[in-house]
Amino acid sequence: MPGPSTAATxxxxxxxxxxxxxxxxPDSLTKRWLGEGGRQPAAHVALRGLGxxxxxxxxxxxxxxxxxxxxxxxxxxxxxxxxxxxxxxxASREGxxxxxxxxxxxxxxxxxxxxxxxxxxxDS
Numbered sequence: 001m002p003g004p005s006t007a008a009t010x011x012x013x014x015x016x017x018x019x020x021x022x023x024x025x026p027d028s029l030t031k032r033w034l035g036e037g038g039r040q041p042a043a044h045v046a047l048r049g050l051g052x053x054x055x056x057x058x059x060x061x062x063x064x065x066x067x068x069x070x071x072x073x074x075x076x077x078x079x080x081x082x083x084x085x086x087x088x089x090x091a092s093r094e095g096x097x098x099x100x101x102x103x104x105x106x107x108x109x110x111x112x113x114x115x116x117x118x119x120x121x122x123d124s
Contacts, residue, residue, distance in 0.1 A: 008071055008122045011115060012062035015078065019054025022047050033089070033104060035097040053081060065122070075119030082112040 021029050026047035030038035037043055061074030089096065089104040 005065060005068075005122060007118045008065040008075075009062060011118050012058045012065060012074075015058035015111075016055050016062065019051040019056075019058065022051025022054065024051075026051070032097065033100050035100070037095065057081065071122050072119050075115050075122075078115045079112045082108040082115070 018029075026044050027039050030043075030047060034043065038047065057074065057077055061071055061078065063069075064071050064074055085108045086105055089108075090101050093101040
């Protein structure tokens with residue numbers, strides 16, 4: 001099992017990759033989440049913004065982890081983003097594919113729990 005610093009580095013790196021994917025190919029990563037609405041050029045604006053949030057936020061966390069600095073503020077911001085994703089998806093579930101809201105709860109909820117565990121372990 002990786003140590004706390006390695007786990008934090010892995011989580012931050014995966015989230016950076018996800019954010020980059022949203023910025024570069026939003027259609028491929030959001031079809032099941034947003035359905036056909038995610039293919040619209042206007043939706044790409046928000047998706048690329050979300051991707052940029054992921055990249056910038058988690059790059060800051062990665063730099064903190066690599067420098068031996070506290071990562072809890074970065075983890076807290078990451079968890080807040082996951083919670084906002086759940087709330088936004090739930091609020092707009094009427095226009096989304098049938099399983100989008102439960103899937104977002106599962107994926108973003110698991111991400112938030114994993115981030116919280118990494119944050120607790122890393123700063124212990």
